[in-house]
Amino acid sequence: MDKNFWNELALKWHIAALAPMDGFTDSAYRQVVKWINSDVVCFSEFYSADWIVHSKFLANSVLPHNEIEKPLIIQIFWKDPEMFKKAAILIESYWIAGIDINMWCPAKKVVRSWHGSSLMINIDTAFKIVEEMAKSVKIPISVKTRLWWENWDNLIDFAKWLENAWANLITVHGRTYKQAYTWKADWTWIYELKNHLKIPVIWNWDVENHDDWMTKLNWLNWFMIWRKSFWNPWCFLPWDYKPTLIEILNTMEKHSKILIELKGRKGSLETRKHLVQYLHSFPWVKNYRKKLVMVEDFNQVQSILQEIKIEFSSFLDKKINEIIF
Numbered sequence: 641m642d643k644n645f646w647n648e649l650a651l652k653w654h655i656a657a658l659a660p661m662d663g664f665t666d667s668a669y670r671q672v673v674k675w676i677n678s679d680v681v682c683f684s685e686f687y688s689a690d691w692i693v694h695s696k697f698l699a700n701s702v703l704p705h706n707e708i709e710k711p712l713i714i715q716i717f718w719k720d721p722e723m724f725k726k727a728a729i730l731i732e733s734y735w736i737a738g739i740d741i742n743m744w745c746p747a748k749k750v751v752r753s754w755h756g757s758s759l760m761i762n763i764d765t766a767f768k769i770v771e772e773m774a775k776s777v778k779i780p781i782s783v784k785t786r787l788w789w790e791n792w793d794n795l796i797d798f799a800k801w802l803e804n805a806w807a808n809l810i811t812v813h814g815r816t817y818k819q820a821y822t823w824k825a826d827w828t829w830i831y832e833l834k835n836h837l838k839i840p841v842i843w844n845w846d847v848e849n850h851d852d853w854m855t856k857l858n859w860l861n862w863f864m865i866w867r868k869s870f871w872n873p874w875c876f877l878p879w880d881y882k883p884t885l886i887e888i889l890n891t892m893e894k895h896s897k898i899l900i901e902l903k904g905r906k907g908s909l910e911t912r913k914h915l916v917q918y919l920h921s922f923p924w925v926k927n928y929r930k931k932l933v934m935v936e937d938f939n940q941v942q943s944i945l946q947e948i949k950i951e952f953s954s955f956l957d958k959k960i961n962e963i964i965f
């Protein structure tokens with residue numbers, strides 16, 4: 641990919657992004673999302689730049705990816721420009737489409753050690769990080785940030801600094817650092833920001849699905865979804881798409897298979913949390929919850945799914961929202 645990657649994609653009005661999410665947006669889930677809508681651009685979970693540089697084993701477990709995940713964006717966090725630069729060079733060598741810098745994370749231990757959203761108030765370092773990375777690799781550099789620190793007065797100046805340091809895209813989460821995880825979404829400042837930048841801007845926060853985004857997009861380039869996408873990768877499809885029961889069961893099977901193939905025993909344990917959630921709006925999920933949270937391997941997943949298919953064979957082609965007790 642070259643530095644025009646985001647600009648060229650932004651010309652496609654319907655593009656959506658899967659948000660980075662620690663512990664969730666791993667290769668298996670990204671493959672599921674792309675399988676349902678190949679136009680979605682996936683962001684990885686965040687990884688420490690230091691960790692990527694110093695552990696070949698760890699880098700080799702998170703950077704190689706499946707062809708279907710392309711174009712894949714890897715998100716990293718850290719605090720000093722030199723480490724970011726080294727990580728960027730290494731990441732580029734794994735055929736990654738772009739690197740995203742986490743200036744979003746508000747966790748206390750992250751901010752106290754000058755990582756994540758603390759970079760919003762450490763503007764010289766933030767500028768240097770983007771500039772050093774942009775100079776060192778051919779792939780685009782993007783930043784995921786917040787409305788700013790305490791209020792949004794400095795959002796536009798901050799974003800312009802990043803643009804001047806050669807950032808190729810900015811994603812803005814509609815809360816300040818101080819608002820952490822609460823507060824109602826306010827779109828005004830994101831729309832205003834777009835008026836001041838040449839690079840594409842992604843809005844992130846409280847987007848329900850593709851149709852919701854269409855009403856909010858205005859002149860922004862993209863939207864990014866996290867919470868509403870999980871266990872509902874169909875949210876990226878238009879017309880308020882609702883999957884049928886068989887689509888959900890097949891997706892559960894696919895997700896588990898990839899997860900367990902990639903992570904072995906760890907994958908079997910992780911798949912438990914996903915399986916139950918996929919069926920959260922299925923009225924009879926409670927009959928299967930106990931079994932699903934105890935699965936040990938893929939064979940067990942398959943046999944439980946088969947049981948559900950047999951017991952509810954007359955519902956398989958029904959949309960999940962039309963299945964009523």
Ligand SMILES: Cc1cc2nc3c(=O)[nH]c(=O)nc-3n(C[C@H](O)[C@H](O)[C@H](O)COP(=O)(O)O)c2cc1C
Nearest residue numbers: 659660661662685686744784813845846865866867
């Ligand atoms: C548990 C959790 C982990 C997250 N991990 C990351 C992360 O690694 N990197 C990041 O930039 N954002 C992360 N986020 C934030 C999401 O990407 C997103 O900005 C946030 O959930 C708001 O979008 P939504 O309203 O669509 O959920 C995380 C959020 C949560 C709740």
